[in-house]
Amino acid sequence: MRATLMHGPGDVRVEDVPDSTIQLPTDALVRVTAACICGSDLHPYHSMDPVGGPARMGHELIGVVEDIGPEVATVATGDLVVVPFAVSDNVCQFCREDLHTSCAHQEANFLDGIADEGGQAEAMRVPLADGTLVKLPVAEDSALIPSLLTLADVYGTGHHAAKMADIKAGQSVTVIGDGAVGLLAVLSAKRLGAEQVILMGRHRARTDLGREFGATDVVAERGEEGIAKVRDLTGGHGSHAVLEAVGHLPAYEQAVGVVRPGGVISRVGVPQYEQAPIGFGSLFRHNIRLAGGPAPVRAYIDELMPDILDGSIEPGRVFDTATDLDGVPAGYRDMDARKSLKVLIRP
Amino acid sequence: MRATLMHGPGDVRVEDVPDSTIQLPTDALVRVTAACICGSDLHPYHSMDPVGGPARMGHELIGVVEDIGPEVATVATGDLVVVPFAVSDNVCQFCREDLHTSCAHQEANFLDGIADEGGQAEAMRVPLADGTLVKLPVAEDSALIPSLLTLADVYGTGHHAAKMADIKAGQSVTVIGDGAVGLLAVLSAKRLGAEQVILMGRHRARTDLGREFGATDVVAERGEEGIAKVRDLTGGHGSHAVLEAVGHLPAYEQAVGVVRPGGVISRVGVPQYEQAPIGFGSLFRHNIRLAGGPAPVRAYIDELMPDILDGSIEPGRVFDTATDLDGVPAGYRDMDARKSLKVLIRP
Numbered sequence: 087m088r089a090t091l092m093h094g095p096g097d098v099r100v101e102d103v104p105d106s107t108i109q110l111p112t113d114a115l116v117r118v119t120a121a122c123i124c125g126s127d128l129h130p131y132h133s134m135d136p137v138g139g140p141a142r143m144g145h146e147l148i149g150v151v152e153d154i155g156p157e158v159a160t161v162a163t164g165d166l167v168v169v170p171f172a173v174s175d176n177v178c179q180f181c182r183e184d185l186h187t188s189c190a191h192q193e194a195n196f197l198d199g200i201a202d203e204g205g206q207a208e209a210m211r212v213p214l215a216d217g218t219l220v221k222l223p224v225a226e227d228s229a230l231i232p233s234l235l236t237l238a239d240v241y242g243t244g245h246h247a248a249k250m251a252d253i254k255a256g257q258s259v260t261v262i263g264d265g266a267v268g269l270l271a272v273l274s275a276k277r278l279g280a281e282q283v284i285l286m287g288r289h290r291a292r293t294d295l296g297r298e299f300g301a302t303d304v305v306a307e308r309g310e311e312g313i314a315k316v317r318d319l320t321g322g323h324g325s326h327a328v329l330e331a332v333g334h335l336p337a338y339e340q341a342v343g344v345v346r347p348g349g350v351i352s353r354v355g356v357p358q359y360e361q362a363p364i365g366f367g368s369l370f371r372h373n374i375r376l377a378g379g380p381a382p383v384r385a386y387i388d389e390l391m392p393d394i395l396d397g398s399i400e401p402g403r404v405f406d407t408a409t410d411l412d413g414v415p416a417g418y419r420d421m422d423a424r425k426s427l428k429v430l431i432r433p
Numbered sequence: 434m435r436a437t438l439m440h441g442p443g444d445v446r447v448e449d450v451p452d453s454t455i456q457l458p459t460d461a462l463v464r465v466t467a468a469c470i471c472g473s474d475l476h477p478y479h480s481m482d483p484v485g486g487p488a489r490m491g492h493e494l495i496g497v498v499e500d501i502g503p504e505v506a507t508v509a510t511g512d513l514v515v516v517p518f519a520v521s522d523n524v525c526q527f528c529r530e531d532l533h534t535s536c537a538h539q540e541a542n543f544l545d546g547i548a549d550e551g552g553q554a555e556a557m558r559v560p561l562a563d564g565t566l567v568k569l570p571v572a573e574d575s576a577l578i579p580s581l582l583t584l585a586d587v588y589g590t591g592h593h594a595a596k597m598a599d600i601k602a603g604q605s606v607t608v609i610g611d612g613a614v615g616l617l618a619v620l621s622a623k624r625l626g627a628e629q630v631i632l633m634g635r636h637r638a639r640t641d642l643g644r645e646f647g648a649t650d651v652v653a654e655r656g657e658e659g660i661a662k663v664r665d666l667t668g669g670h671g672s673h674a675v676l677e678a679v680g681h682l683p684a685y686e687q688a689v690g691v692v693r694p695g696g697v698i699s700r701v702g703v704p705q706y707e708q709a710p711i712g713f714g715s716l717f718r719h720n721i722r723l724a725g726g727p728a729p730v731r732a733y734i735d736e737l738m739p740d741i742l743d744g745s746i747e748p749g750r751v752f753d754t755a756t757d758l759d760g761v762p763a764g765y766r767d768m769d770a771r772k773s774l775k776v777l778i779r780p
Contacts, residue, residue: 180694180695183695185694185695185719185720187719187720188694188695188719188720190670250720250722323537347527347532347535348527348530348532348535353717356713356717357711357712357713357717359712360710360711360712360713360714360715361708361709361710361711361712362708362709362711362712363707363708364704364707364708364709364711364723365704365706365707365708365709366703366704366707367707368707369723369726370700370703370704370725370726370727371726371727372532372534372535372726373532373534373535373597373724373725373726373727373729374726375597375722375723375724376711376716376722376723376724377720377722377723378717378720379716379717379718379719379720379721380717380718380720382720
């Protein structure tokens with residue numbers, strides 16, 4: 087079968103690989119019908135260490151179950167399913183607390199961590215199928231597929247940012263980052279009742295979509311200038327919640343600059359730093375809280391899917407480009423060059 | 434009048450100073466009947482820069498109102514009052530959200546920040562008297578005074594640590610630090626329903642009091658050894674909430690080591706660092722949250738006082754030493770040497 091491999095920075099190829107097959111009795115084999123490239127895939131695209139060999143890519147997918155192991159009970163051959171970016175058993179103490187990304191099962195893993203598997207491919211073996219997979223009540227050619235695909239990561243991640251910020255009706259929210267997650271954090275903040283949603287981003291086509299998703303204000307400036315603009319928009323005090331959807335240190339520092347006393351910075355951009363300011367002068371003096379992490383998207387699908395099925399929200403609008411597998415390397419280039427916001431793959 | 438001044442590291446003196454007087458129409462003049470030395474007073478005791486002259490000390494006090502400015506309405510001459518460690522107007526948007534330590538009033542301040550005033554003295558001018566002072570329904574020689582004095586800082590601060598950690602009944606809580614705030618964080622965690630309260634501290638007399646306040650386990654080890662012990666006590670996963678009542682970086686790192694996935698580190702020890710690890714390997718991977726800051730003790734007094742008045746809790750047991758003003762320099766020495774847990778001053 088054909089699959090996407092990253093050989094090093096900037097070096098993405100689609101190659102023939104051994105067919106994925108069932109290996110454990112709890113596995114399902116999924117024929118991929120829709121996948122995509124994630125903003126987080128661009129981190130290794132910039133800095134991957136080629137030592138250790140190429141990496142299989144892709145952690146967001148929808149597909150048809152082709153085969154199941156003998157212990158799989160909740161999905162059957164022929165089911166159309168969405169695959170969250172983290173595998174979980176859905177029954178351990180952490181999953182029961184809706185923290186599927188910390189599932190205690192020994193096979194729990196991020197899809198990116200499963201050897202010789204990836205979603206940007208013709209097929210994928212998914213471990214812990216009963217806990218992980220969610221059936222979709224549509225056909226594989228439904229017009230809703232792009233929006234349903236966002237349940238695998240970016241919409242669930244935007245929702246996680248908003249949920250961990252404990253947004254209350256009437257509050258001010260600032261979203262940092264106009265990538266797919268940032269835009270869906272805007273949609274999520276609006277959905278959870280935010281009154282003011284300030285989107286910090288510089289790409290007009292993206293921030294225009296952000297306005298359609300609910301942003302009340304857009305701030306294109308960065309750093310001190312951007313912080314001053316947000317403070318102007320919030321009566322001088324900053325936003326109750328800041329959703330940080332980038333992951334680089336300047337975005338965190340910007341978050342510290344625009345958060346209100348007693349407010350919360352909720353991070354969903356994977357931090358590309360370890361040390362950062364959290365002392366008296368940054369978080370402590372005004373009781374600023376810090377929250378966020380990898381989104382337990384599996385926990386959110388039941389809540390988020392109905393609004394997609396009835397058409398009241400369209401998170402799939404973040405896809406502005408579509409391709410087959412052959413176009414995946416160009417898709418990485420275009421996302422990296424910001425020519426594409428998010429690339430949909432139909433293998 | 435006589436007052437405590439710090440001239441430099443290790444150099445505390447009691448000297449004659451000009452009498453405190455009313456300066457603004459919202460001021461009250463308080464004759465101090467009970468004050469104390471705070472663990473946070475030991476930070477300048479170690480590292481104060483003598484340039485700029487001596488600093489007046491003391492931010493926890495009870496006293497009798499001797500005089501009021503013409504705009505003061507809620508307290509009168511002769512009232513016995515407790516003075517929270519931060520001055521606030523109690524009516525601004527932040528005070529109404531119970532965040533008095535971020536009061537937006539231009540005169541809002543920590544008591545430590547008011548020039549030429551301090552609580553370790555015969556008298557103190559307190560700004561914003563209507564917003565700040567709370568009347569006490571006892572006489573100045575009541576046996577409850579030590580416990581009521583803890584409402585000015587250390588009990589309110591321990592309660593803040595527990596409250597910001599959003600402790601739920603049945604949870605596991607680890608408290609780092611066996612000073613007065615740590616011990617009262619133990620008491621507070623227990624009061625808010627924690628089932629397991631692990632106290633990390635090495636001073637037997639203090640940890641014994643911690644057990645009386647509700648600690649179910651004591652871990653004397655520090656660093657990796659202490660972390661391993663806490664993990665053993667919590668089924669391998671760590672505590673839902675970690676209350677950090679020290680303020681030094683190793684205590685924060687210990688907190689990261691003992692917190693459960695999805696859990697919260699609540700800091701009330703004033704951070705003696707600015708940069709610290711918060712990236713993928715520390716907080717982000719398992720959605721660890723960070724909370725805390727200067728406690729808005731004014732917000733908590735109404736809730737916390739009844740249990741003191743009816744004798745059901747005795748936070749004043751953290752005072753193991755009492756002195757008059759002349760004994761204050763020795764009190765600093767004894768607290769620094771850990772001969773005293775907390776020193777009560779009766780001027």
